[in-house]
Amino acid sequence: MSTNSIAMRLSALFTLVAMVIFLLSGWAIYCRVNKSLGLLPEAELDARYSVLESVLTRDGSPERWAKIVAKLKLLEEEDRRLHFWVVSSNPTFEYGTPDQQIRHFAQGPTGKRDLNRPGDRSPLRVLAVALPAIDQRPPLRFLAAIDTDSFSQTRQTLFMSLVSFAALGIVLTCGLGYWVARVGLRPLGNLSREAQKLAPPRLSGRLQLTSLPPELAQFAAAFNSSLERVDQAYSRLEAFNADVAHELRSPLTNLIGQTQVALTRGRSAEHYFEVLQSNLEELERLRSIINDMLFLASADQGSKATQLTASSLAEEVATTVEYLDFILEDAQISVRVSGDALVHIERAHLRRALINLLNNAVQHTAAGQHIDVHIQPRGDQVDIEVSNPGPRIDDEHLPMLFERFYRVDASRSNSGANHGLGLAIVKAIALMHGGNVFVRSQNGANTFGISLPA
Missing domain, CATH: 3.30.565.10 (Histidine kinase-like ATPase, C-terminal domain)
Structure with missing residues (x-):
């Protein structure tokens, strides 16, 4: 199979179209899902803080704080992705054993930020909230963090799935496209094999149009029309060759016959003169035929009158x-x-x-x-x-x-x-x-x- 075959070209075009569609579709899906995955940690932090906000701002007694600590521990045990820290000037009202990095991070601006911890593959998404002093409790910095590693893994899994799906789709499109092209071009192959049977002198046959698609039927009709002209030209050429042979044979036969007769025995000078005169007439006729044929051959090549x-x-x-x-x-x-x-x-x-x-x-x-x-x-x-x-x-x-x-x-x-x-x-x-x-x-x-x- 030639690399320039129509089936291979169509298959390559199908593959190119499929590649563009799969890549654009996959990229659109990935961007949409990635954006949604980026919002999930923040949404979950907001949901967790909304549950804790009322208890954190209601009472500042040590007894009440002990209940808050128990609540925070329970939430961390239920979801290992969650981490809480409370940074305060009074160690009694702290939680999570904040180290120097956490204390420094807590002094930063409030809101949602990323925190990169040593040894973590993905950063923590942290919600920092400043709580005012109340009763015996001094001002606090409350940090609610969620591990984004699961979201990153989900994002990576989605990316690999989309890439695999696109690659599989492209491969299937290539194979199926080639098969579809071969099936679709089968009438063209049949037409080609039928055309190969048409060769001189069997030019009277014609391509059948009944079983062909409209596009090929139009081509086959044009081919039949050209074949009709070729058949006529071939017939004229055969007749022309026969006529040329016939026209040249007569003067040549006369030349040979008269010369042979003249050479059978000695002749007078007058007789040889008559033979040469007769031969000259036949030669003039031959020259006329040849000159006319050369002129017609030149005209057939498309010669035009130029010296007008x-x-x-x-x-x-x-x-x-x-x-x-x-x-x-x-x-x-x-x-x-x-x-x-x-x-x-x-x-x-x-x-x-x-x-x-x-x-x-x-x-x-x-x-x-x-x-x-x-x-x-x-x-x-x-x-x-x-x-x-x-x-x-x-x-x-x-x-x-x-x-x-x-x-x-x-x-x-x-x-x-x-x-x-x-x-x-x-x-x-x-x-x-x-x-x-x-x-x-x-x-x-x-x-x-x-x-x-x-």
Whole structure:
């Protein structure tokens, strides 16, 4: 079990909370009881003196004093904690055989004070009272003392009990807290084991939400959503790898086949020139595929268009149409441009996107027809729409047309003029500019476009 596990952390937090609660509660109880214990000796001294006060102040004869002495002895015998002293100038009216320390203490102020006697573990709590002379009795100093050792022991016992109770409570809270955390986190462990079973290529499974607590159900739903995206990306990656292998295999096969045939026997210089010319075309195709794949890989890493220039989109489209003039002339297709907007773009990238859009339109437009390029501002964005007449594309294909190597007509998958990355590059360039792409197929026209921030 890792020291950083959630169960250990929760257990530590439970223990910390319990420690704070027990210590604060124990300290409050101890202070309250300690205060009460401190008042008990004084209360008992007051109670004892209230019983003796009347007899001490009523009569001052030696006969009456003898009865008082007997009363004091009886009280001391009944409660060993009590001690009485009477200090007087006349030894007849003294009690308790006061020594020099007691006589000195008696001359001090009246009231309740502590007296530390040699050999005692705790001080005596003493009530000192000055009694005036009466009849034959001279002025007296009456001392009533109580031993506080029992109260100190009670206080110490209480302190140790509270400390032991707090320590036991903390230990129990730690253990029970860890057990509760383990039980509470059991659904998370089950969820983890279930998630471990989801690995390529088995990504179609999903975490079950029915038996999970609300907090984990929310997490599992987010995980399932992420897993759905991963599953789709993994499927696209598998398809992409297969398409890449297929696209690269055709030119490589042609290169190898033509070279092997040329080397089977002696050939003329003209024949070797034709073979090299054909190989060069295949190599150019390979280079085009590789460059496009590298560009898309860079875009997937989050590359952004940085060298932005305020440009007229109509001028950029006109420049691109002029660049494709020979292709349009051979295909006997014309291009009509309408609208304009000033947008910050990276010209080289946008022209590449326009070339791909126009090439895509040319490949699906019959001779003698025309392609419409419409530039239209829409709020905070500008749309560049490239429309060509053609049969309607089924709705199921529309969301996939900007994916790599995707073609509606699979029979054209080996076309040397198109290797299926053109529209994917258009989408990548749009995203690099902070825009997006769109496609529509309606009213006898297919429209592919790019949206850019205005």
